[in-house]
Amino acid sequence: xxxxxxxxxxxxxxxxxxxxxxAAAAKISGDIHVLxxxxxxGPVAEAAAKIAGVSKVLNADNAAYAHQxxxxxxxxxxxxxxxxxxxxxxxxxxxKNILPRVAAALDVDQISEIISVESADTFKRPIYAGNAIATxxxxxxxxxxxVRATGFDPVAAEGGSxxxxxxxxxxxxxxxxxxxxxxxxxxxxxxxxxxIVVSGGRGMQNGDNFKHLYALAxxxxxxxxxxxxxxxxxxVPNDMQVGQTGKIVAPQLYIAVGISGAIQHLAGMKDxxxxxAINKDExxxxxxxxxxGLVADLFEAVPELxxxx
Amino acid sequence: MKVLVAxxxxxxxxxxxxxxxxxxxxxLANVKMSMxxxxxxxxxxxxxxxxxxxxxxIVVVSIGPSTAQEQLRTALALGADRAILVESAEDLTSLAxxxxxxxxxxxxxxxxxxxxxxxxxxxxxxxxQMLAALSGYGQGTFASKVEVSGDSVAVxxxxxxxxxxxxxxxxxxxxTDLRLNEPRYASLPNIMKAKKKPxxxxxxxxxxxxxxxxxxxxKVEAPAARSAGIKVKSVAELVEKLKNEAKVI
Numbered sequence: 001x002x003x004x005x006x007x008x009x010x011x012x013x014x015x016x017x018x019x020x021x022x023a024a025a026a027k028i029s030g031d032i033h034v035l036x037x038x039x040x041x042g043p044v045a046e047a048a049a050k051i052a053g054v055s056k057v058l059n060a061d062n063a064a065y066a067h068q069x070x071x072x073x074x075x076x077x078x079x080x081x082x083x084x085x086x087x088x089x090x091x092x093x094x095x096k097n098i099l100p101r102v103a104a105a106l107d108v109d110q111i112s113e114i115i116s117v118e119s120a121d122t123f124k125r126p127i128y129a130g131n132a133i134a135t136x137x138x139x140x141x142x143x144x145x146x147v148r149a150t151g152f153d154p155v156a157a158e159g160g161s162x163x164x165x166x167x168x169x170x171x172x173x174x175x176x177x178x179x180x181x182x183x184x185x186x187x188x189x190x191x192x193x194x195x196i197v198v199s200g201g202r203g204m205q206n207g208d209n210f211k212h213l214y215a216l217a218x219x220x221x222x223x224x225x226x227x228x229x230x231x232x233x234x235x236v237p238n239d240m241q242v243g244q245t246g247k248i249v250a251p252q253l254y255i256a257v258g259i260s261g262a263i264q265h266l267a268g269m270k271d272x273x274x275x276x277a278i279n280k281d282e283x284x285x286x287x288x289x290x291x292x293g294l295v296a297d298l299f300e301a302v303p304e305l306x307x308x309x
Numbered sequence: 310m311k312v313l314v315a316x317x318x319x320x321x322x323x324x325x326x327x328x329x330x331x332x333x334x335x336x337l338a339n340v341k342m343s344m345x346x347x348x349x350x351x352x353x354x355x356x357x358x359x360x361x362x363x364x365x366x367i368v369v370v371s372i373g374p375s376t377a378q379e380q381l382r383t384a385l386a387l388g389a390d391r392a393i394l395v396e397s398a399e400d401l402t403s404l405a406x407x408x409x410x411x412x413x414x415x416x417x418x419x420x421x422x423x424x425x426x427x428x429x430x431x432x433x434x435x436x437x438q439m440l441a442a443l444s445g446y447g448q449g450t451f452a453s454k455v456e457v458s459g460d461s462v463a464v465x466x467x468x469x470x471x472x473x474x475x476x477x478x479x480x481x482x483x484x485t486d487l488r489l490n491e492p493r494y495a496s497l498p499n500i501m502k503a504k505k506k507p508x509x510x511x512x513x514x515x516x517x518x519x520x521x522x523x524x525x526x527x528k529v530e531a532p533a534a535r536s537a538g539i540k541v542k543s544v545a546e547l548v549e550k551l552k553n554e555a556k557v558i
Contacts, residue, residue: 070450097448098438100403100442109404112435128429131325131326132530134526135529136524136527137524138525139524173445175481176448181472181473183470192469239471245426245486245487247469270535275535276547276551291555292538292541293539293541308544
């Protein structure tokens with residue numbers, strides 16, 4: 001068995017989610033190759049070659065892959081993928097965008113967001129916003145799978161010494177083009193990789209009040225997240241949303257502040273090791289999953305917490 | 310321009326589902342069903358395109374049991390012109406649904422197909438992308454803004470670090486994210502009028518599509534329950550517990 005892992009990157013840096021995806025590949029066991037599709041992504045290919053357990057890196061360098069448009073990247077992956085037993089990508093916005101297109105091109109069903117590998121053809125994945133866990137078996141000759149990063153501990157980024165091989169194939173479908181990108185800037189750790197996450201909900205009342213959470217987060221070295229209510233109310237940008245339709249996190253410590261705990265929010269954070277809820281409504285559903293609950297006014301509790309930690 | 314919108318009948322998003330005792334699936338007997346929330350957003354976007362004079366006809370399609378006619382009637386009440394039901398009693402995979410939609414696309418020749426980004430039951434997030442692959446069209450997934458101009462559509466997409474805008478040649482496939490729009494409610498007169506709008510029923514056989522699957526669900530279990538937590542009385546107690554009991558800070 002040979003497994004193809006699609007690297008997640010921005011042409012400069014290899015994203016940590018790739019390490020979790022390689023970890024899932026290692027559980028399937030077999031030779032692991034990593035595909036870096038991009039433009040001028042040499043440093044990414046070099047970083048991928050150092051990942052423990054990777055035996056080969058394929059570097060497809062072409063202007064058509066610069067922004068990883070699925071119309072161009074998917075045919076490349078489908079073509080290369082014919083020689084593999086498994087094709088894996090992280091369940092990031094990129095992986096989710098590209099991989100189903102690959103699966104359809106190969107005429108196989110995809111398995112999305114696996115959280116565990118039972119065997120080379122059987123996987124577990126959450127359905128119904130994480131309220132049920134399905135065990136799925138695939139009889140497809142090529143298994144196309146996205147991996148939920150929080151389900152797998154990352155492999156070491158160093159220690160491997162894979163050969164980098166250039167891939168010449170160029171696919172330009174000509175049906176799409178990149179226009180622009182607007183990335184939110186943040187000095188805090190990335191939400192999906194942070195050890196501690198502090199999240200605010202509707203109870204924060206306005207965007208300005210998130211400064212209390214930022215202050216606490218900076219003291220803890222934490223990332224700051226939000227519930228959909230806080231995003232929809234315009235308090236914070238939407239890439240901070242944790243939940244079924246936002247990001248899935250599983251940090252050591254998740255502090256939910258002014259978040260009621262709707263099913264859709266819990267889907268994004270209930271695998272956190274320790275959950276703390278601070279809410280003035282003692283009936284809030286968040287207290288049913290919280291290890292430590294504090295019924296208090298967040299505008300008093302959060303500054304006090306910041307002083308004490 | 311003709312717009313095709315795909316909608317799915319799913320368990321209502323407010324229902325807390327229960328796993329069946331025999332682990333064969335979740336119990337959907339006597340559970341409230343609704344249109345998938347992302348599909349509502351897709352219908353709304355199509356209706357807005359029509360109101361702007363860009364779309365001339367909205368065809369709404371659903372693939373599923375005969376009861377999915379309820380969701381099609383809802384879409385008709387929201388402003389769709391006619392509906393197609395591809396009736397299939399079995400549970401279909403995203404690939405099978407994409408193949409059936411491709412057959413409908415071939416038949417209807419829409420310029421734009423709008424789907425939700427994922428269904429809240431299977432949480433697959435695959436169908437739109439697969440349909441795009443099968444039809445060879447460009448895809449604008451997780452759309453938070455859609456602007457049609459001439460023979461192309463600019464789609465602003467929600468990505469992990471922020472937003473990205475791509476331009477797609479028409480015909481194209483768009484999948485909706487939550488922030489694309491705020492769906493409207495159907496008014497009573499429109500619900501009455503929707504009963505008279507055309508609804509065509511097809512079968513996978515009639516479309517010449519095989520719905521065979523390479524995936525098999527072996528079992529469905531409830532997720533591991535979290536052990537009950539405690540309520541602390543003060544911030545000081547909370548910090549003490551986090552430091553000494555949970556040892557996470």
